[in-house]
Amino acid sequence: MAQMTMIQALRSAMDVMLDRNPEVVVFGEDVGYFGGVFRCTEGLQAKYGKTRVFDTPISEGGIVGVAVGMGAYGLRPVAEIQFADYFYPASDQLVSEAARLRHRSAGDFTCPITVRMPCGGGIYGGQTHSQSPEALFTHVCGLRTVLPSNPYDAKGLLISAIENDDPVIFLEPKRIYNGPFDGHHDKPVVPWSKHPLGEVPEGYYTVPLESAKIFRPGQDVTVIAYGTMVWVAEAAANESGIDAEIVDLRSLWPMDLDTMVESVKKTGRCVIVHEATRTSGFGAELLSLVQEHCFYDLEAPIVRVTGWDTPYPHAQEWAYFPGPERVGEALARVMEAS
Amino acid sequence: MPMDRRSPLRLHVPEPTGRPGQLTDFSYLHLSPAGAVRRPQLDTPVQKTGDLCYALVRVLDDDGQAKGPWNPKLSPEVLKQGLRGMVRTRVFDARMLVAQRQKKISFYMQSLGEEAIGTAHSMALGPGDMNFPTYRQQSLLLARDDAPMVEMICQLLSNERDPLKGRQLPVMYSYKKLGFFSISGNLATQFIQAVGWAMASAIKGDTRIASGWIGDGSTAEADFHTALTFAHVYRAPVILNVVNNQWAISSFQAIAGGEGSTFAARGVGCGIASLRVDGNDFLAVYGASCWAAERARRNLGPTLIEWLTYRAGAHSTSDDPTKYRPADDWERFPLGDPIERLKRHLIAIGAWSEEQHAAMQKEVEAEVVAAQKEAERFGSLADGHLFSNSTMFDDVFEDVPDHLRRQRRQLGV
Secondary structure (H helix, E strand, O other): OEEOOHHHHHHHHHHHHHHHOOOEEEEEOOOOOOOOOOOOOOOHHHHHOOOOEEEOOOOHHHHHHHHHHHHHHOOEEEEEOOOHHHOHHHHHHHHHHHOOHHHHOOOOOOOOOEEEEEEOOOOOOHHHOOOOOHHHHHOOOOOEEEOOOOHHHHHHHHHHHHHOOOOEEEEEEHHHOOOOOOOOOOOOOOOHHHOHHHEEOOOOOOOOOOOOEEEEOOOOEEEEEOOHHHHHHHHHHHHHOOOEEEEEOOEEEOOOHHHHHHHHHHHOOEEEEEEEEOOOOHHHHHHHHHHHHHHHHOOOOOEEEEEOOOOOOOOOHHHHOOOHHHHHHHHHHHHHOO | OOHHHOOOOOOOOOOOOOOOOOOOOHHHHOOOOOOOOOOOOOOOOHHHOHHHHOOOEOOEOOOOOEOOOOOOOOOHHHHHHHHHHHHHHHHHHHHHHHHHHOOOOOOOOOOOOOHHHHHHHHHHOOOOOEEEOOOOOHHHHHOOOOOOHHHHHHHHHOOOOOOOOOOOOOOOOOEHHHOEOOOOOOOOHHHHHHHHHHHHHHHOOOOOOEEEEEEOHHHHOHHHHHHHHHHHHOOOOEEEEEEEOOEEOOEEHHHHOOOOOOOHHHHHHOOOEEEEEEOOOHHHHHHHHHHHHHHHHOOOOOEEEEEEOOOOOOOOOOOOHHHOOOOOHHHHOOOOOHHHHHHHHHHHOOOOOHHHHHHHHHHHHHHHHHHHHHHHOOOOOOOOOOOOHHHHHOOOOOOOOHHHHHHHHHHOO
16 A cells, blocks of 8 residues: 555556556657646656657647547557546547447447546636536446546546546546645645545556445435535535535446435435536436435435536636535535425 | 728638539649659658649549559559459449439438549558548448448348448448448548557557548548648558548538648648549559558658549439539549549550450449348338347447446337
8 A cells, every 4th residue: 555646546547557458558738758737647658658658739639539549449548638628629539439439330449548637626727727527428428437536546447447448538626636625725735645545555456437435424414426526525514513425426427326326215315516517517417316216215305516607717716616615505405404 | 001091801702613504614623644743752751742732643644544653553453353343332332322212221422433542542552451431432342352242231221230230321331350440420530530540550560551531521620630730740650531522512622721722732731741643543543542551651651642533423312413513514524434544544455345344344233233132131221120229228338337228128128
């Protein structure tokens, strides 16, 4: 075991896979010599050479397009989009190509690619460095979407993603790259080096896809969350004194429905939390699923806590970010209803 | 400058030189005589190939004589094989067009007039090389001796032997084992994928090369320009083919940016050796394809080739070209009919005759008729002999996840 930040854990996952599997290649803007703007690929080019870890032109459509071609050849590309906010030029390659290649060719060609991208706010990134576009991916049939909340899961899930034969969108909440963030932006950040979930095996291990985790067991209400919001929900539960059970989805789609449904059936109440904008957000899908599968066990209406339906603001960041106070209010509201 | 001395600005919207009822002025094509264009060394620096993208590489002249440095000097046997491949493509297209009119097939796209390009290119590539075609490169498959004609027709019929299980529109074939990547239908996406495949081959130290295909119209897409950039940056072993057949549905090639420039010229600007070639000249296509393939194999980098040709038929069975271009355009197109031109050459060198041609045509027709008959035994979209509805839930992912199992149950299959 070693103590790792999420950045180090992600790098370790790529290191392990580059070492284990000669078909793995890693590329993206600034990921080669420099090691990525968030340093996730630092040292990998020096270790594995320029033809396995390299820089690309500033072209997200090109990055994903060549990844699809490499996957069709038989490689296992791991492509980085520098910020999730920049993936839009690659939409056609992800939606029309990567996601559908296996189906449209009846398995003649497959697309075993992983596309990593940092997402989420809380770093004063403004509207172009803060977005959480997960619902744009979960809506696309044929894509897998994964979003870890801590270094241990990040490494295990990234290894699973790279080994998976389907295209995987791997979203990395950049606000928790260096330490868990509970939404109290005015308090000092606890680094992963002081957190048990920063303990990460140095070698190979996996965290399975389509498997959620009970992050915090509780009896009164189920909070469904992922990424940074898992930590925000934990703070809200601790501060409100409400015994919330927090489900960390980890894989957004395809998802582990059973863990979520079992928890809501047990508590009878449900709060869904995400940082992304509200309307047609992934929370809408989660809410529908809870309604379809748990309606007769519910004691109160389901409540969503999300970002507002506005672009992510720069100066007003903390009014936008759904912090522990907003989550706490939602918890109180579902507890009052009967 | 005072305001009153400025003239009003004008927006230029390009027009073809002929519309229905008019005679097209084909001088915009800027042709070179057969044999007139130089053939540079394979390792010529890109900046010294600029002239080639404004000229036109041609080998066959109007009398059927092969001329100049691009003549691949093929044996009569190989030429006859090429002729047969082109005729097979044309006969296949004609039969399938009829089958579409008979409502056996929902949709079809012919390649009439463009048969030389895929046929000669396919013969110039080697085993294991991978094409990333558009929907009009069926000759890449049909020119092969092992053309899977029955399966292809099953795909067109969407029947119970369709290798793609009814998931794709007719003509969107996928044949990995024959070096033919799955056709998307979203334009231009395959161009950058071809570069990625070629990069992968180079990363692995393989010897196989890729060949990407695009039409004049979709060179306007970002993926075209992205492909040129990546191909140049990584010196990818790829051939970048632009089939300039003058028309993108009803839009003339000038609407994609062909006016006053050439599509080949895009390549040189990106640092890629580029050729402009007579696409209706089997020998020129073969010669240029070999030059580009050899450059790729020797790690000399990508080559862009603009194939000048004419889309003789409708864009698809849903299109009526008489609405937007002169009906006699193809008869008047100065590069002629690729089949007639190769036939004339074979006759001129004493290796072929009208009788032999008629006999070959008959043989090929029988071959296609037999394939169609065989394929129709397995049903069609019209008669409902399809893959079962439950199969649509397969291959979305490697395994069928829970939510798709639930949806499949809901459908009751």
